[in-house]
Amino acid sequence: MIELEDTYKHKGLRKQLVSEIQQKGITDQAVLKAISSIPRHFFFDKIFDSHAYEDKAFPIDSGQTISQPYTVAFQSQLLNVKPGDKILEIGTGSGYQACVLVEMGAKVYTIEYQKALYQKAIRFLPKLGYQPHMYSGDGSRGMARFAPYDGIIVTAGAPTVPEELIQQLKIGGRLVIPVGNNDIQSMVLIEKTDENKIKKKQFDNFSFVPLRGAKGWTD
Ligand code: SAM
Numbered sequence: 001m002i003e004l005e006d007t008y009k010h011k012g013l014r015k016q017l018v019s020e021i022q023q024k025g026i027t028d029q030a031v032l033k034a035i036s037s038i039p040r041h042f043f044f045d046k047i048f049d050s051h052a053y054e055d056k057a058f059p060i061d062s063g064q065t066i067s068q069p070y071t072v073a074f075q076s077q078l079l080n081v082k083p084g085d086k087i088l089e090i091g092t093g094s095g096y097q098a099c100v101l102v103e104m105g106a107k108v109y110t111i112e113y114q115k116a117l118y119q120k121a122i123r124f125l126p127k128l129g130y131q132p133h134m135y136s137g138d139g140s141r142g143m144a145r146f147a148p149y150d151g152i153i154v155t156a157g158a159p160t161v162p163e164e165l166i167q168q169l170k171i172g173g174r175l176v177i178p179v180g181n182n183d184i185q186s187m188v189l190i191e192k193t194d195e196n197k198i199k200k201k202q203f204d205n206f207s208f209v210p211l212r213g214a215k216g217w218t219d
Contacts, residue, residue, distance in 0.1 A: 004127075006039045013053035014040070020055055021070045028077040034103035035073060040066075042128060043094045062114040064209055066094040067155060071206055078176045078189050078203070079151040081106050088146070088168070089132075090139035091155035091211070095121040098132040101153075108132035109146050111139035113212050138213030142168040149173055157185040157208035162215035166192060178208045182217065 018036050026032060041052035043066055051058055057065040067075075075097070081087065083105030089098055092112035098121075101108045110132050112118040118136035125132065135143065140162055142152065147168035154165070154177040165175050169192040178185035187203040210217040 004042060006042075010039060010041055010053070017053045017055060017069055021073045024055075024070050026070070026073040026077055028073075028080075030081065030104045031073050031076045031100070034076070034100045035069060037103055038096070038099050040069065040096060043096050060094050060117065061120065062116050064093050064114060064117060066096050067208070072097050072100055074187065074203075074206075075153050075155070075176050076100055076104065078187070079153055079174055081151060085150035086146070086148075087151045087153065088139075088143055088149045089153050089155065090142070092121050092134060093117060093155060095125045095130070095132075095134075097153070097155055098134075099125065099128065099130045102130050102132055106151075109135070109143060109149075111135040111137055111143060113138055138216075140211055140213035140215035141165075144168060151176070154178065154211065155208065156211035156216070157182065157206075158211040158215070159217060160215070161188065161190065164215070166190060166198060171195065178206050180205070182210055183207060 041049045044052045055069050057068045060066050081104045085106045087101050087106040087108050089110040092110040098108050098110045122134045141164040148170040150173050152165050152175045157178045173192050175190040177188050179188045184205050186205050189201045191199045193199055
């Protein structure tokens with residue numbers, strides 16, 4: 001059962017978590033504010049409630065994970081979200097990252113490969129007051145029908161950067177994607193500076209569940 005009560009204890013633990021990720025280098029105030037506002041334990045079964053404010057990834061259904069809070073913050077900071085931005089998230093999972101982006105004022109489109117997770121998120125997120133546009137399917141080639149986007153965030157580890165994702169960015173748009181093998185990926189930021197020009201930066205290593213589908217790893 002999901003616990004929907006946000007007690008003083010939860011709020012206190014959340015405050016500690018925010019200062020922990022701040023100490024790890026997150027400076028974007030909008031990101032920190034969003035993480036302070038969203039009760040992460042709402043995304044956990046009540047029996048695992050105590051793990052919600054540890055800076056760790058945690059298993060959810062369908063063999064997937066809710067990303068580590070620092071990772072959510074790091075990717076959100078790299079995206080440089082401004083209120084009103086149209087953002088595509090590939091890998092809805094628990095829906096927590098999508099809620100962080102909504103809380104930051106973005107118009108969020110999110111797609112999930114695992115049907116059971118999509119079905120859970122589409123029922124649950126509106127109960128929390130969050131209404132990202134949620135879709136079920138393979139997002140490894142993006143979602144061309146709503147392009148172009150100010151930002152695209154991929155929350156699963158990709159073998160390479162899918163060309164379609166760069167095509168679906170606005171000029172000035174940003175793609176944040178972990179790229180590597182099945183165990184470890186480096187965080188890649190791609191900025192589309194002109195129709196046929198990009199700037200690419202590589203950051204630290206992370207460990208995500210694999211991106212599936214046409215441009216991901218085979219099942
Ligand atoms: N953003 C999620 C959260 O806040 O809970 C993290 C989810 S988990 C680290 C990555 C998710 O990407 C998984 O739910 C997985 O099923 C999904 N995924 C993997 N390949 C995908 C694809 N091709 N299209 C859409 N979702 C995909």
